[in-house]
Amino acid sequence: MLTKRIIPCLDIKDGRTVKGVNFLELRDAGDPVALGEMYAQQGADELVFLDISATNEKRKTFVKLVREIAAHVNIPFTVGGGISSIEDVAPLLEAGADKVSINSAAVSNPQLIDDLAKAFGSQFVVLAIDARKVNNQWTVHTHGGSRPTEKKLFTWAKEGQSRGAGEILFTSMDHDGTKSGFAVDPLEKLNQLLQIPVIASGGAGNMSHFLEAFVIGKADAALAATLFHFGEIKIPDLKSYLSNHYLPIRKTI
Amino acid sequence: MKIAVIKYNAGNIRSVAFALERLKVDFTITDHPEEIQQADKVIFPGVGEASTTMRYLKDHRLDDLIRSLKQPVLGICLGMQLMCKHSEENDTPCLGIFDETVRLFVPHHHEKVPHMGWNSLTTINDWLPSDLKDQFVYFVHSFYVPLSAHTSAQTDYIQTFSSAMRKDNFYAVQFHPEKSGPVGEKVIQAFLRQ
Structure with a gap:
């Protein structure tokens, strides 16, 4: 049976893992390669590495770091941050990334989704959407959640799918960093849609x-960062808990 | 032992290379016919689309070369699908090593396509170690190979399909052993022992 995936997300700035509360205050949580390897051993099902400073500072994701990760980590991983063209993506694929996530660049140039899906396959393209409720509508934000856009979560997700995205990574800005639970209502709607x-x-x-x-x-799949990085929840404990609640969960050897 | 990883216009070759490095195995990534023919083992990886990759293989005369290999050959994911007779993906004639037709997943309920994530090997036989039964491996695919006499492992998604196959010296897996943690490493090692 296909299992539910647990995905630690490692936000990267200057080659180090960081995670901010509501994306603003950053705390250091270690070396991304070592952390990634540790999570893989603990039973993480996938990893996400986001170069969070990349879009704001117009920097590209570090291909060198991706190569290091690919050499050491034996589970799938996604990289993202600052990707805006096929030219940005090709070196990441060559370095060993399994998927790329695109966010702001796809909002300003939706054709990027089609182009990446055509060039590398849909399975390679994760459309990351940051959204928060504005006037009771789930509104898409870009640039690390700092800029509201005209796009609405559900129509944008649907458009992303029809353009060839292979997965949607939905972050609720209203919930991020609050530790009050995932945004289950929009999630359920997305999954129906x-x-x-x-x-x-x-x-x-x-x-x-x-x-x-x-x-x-x-x-x-469900993604988290701070909780895992600071050991508040251990992945093996989380997986046994979910398994005990009758969810299909991968057991590791 | 010399291992050749076939170089062509498909993704994921780098990941296979890293997995072999982690297993401390010597290999070359090559599209050179002699280097491939003289290797002790050949790995035919791949992520991509059937018609464009088949066209590339034909243009580079790798299609006849792969069919003619006598040493153990392992097809991975798209590599396994291209080893079949035909793929429904853009109605593509493939290598014809296996007689099967590669079919598109058609959801019965609200199952998602592609089949993406970790799923288990429900039955195991032939070249795969029996302790891999019920172990989880990583899949990403929208097309599948139906069960046949060549099936060496089965997995359930929408219906039961072939997650591993073998015919003579041709071995194949639908999942990505290079991305399947310690279980995937066991699969690669099982192939390298053939």
């Missing part, structure tokens, strides 16, 4: 929040 997998992100504070994201939100 889409034929591609949806990754829940933002708001995990305890193990029952993951259960809600999977059971009520019907998410295919």
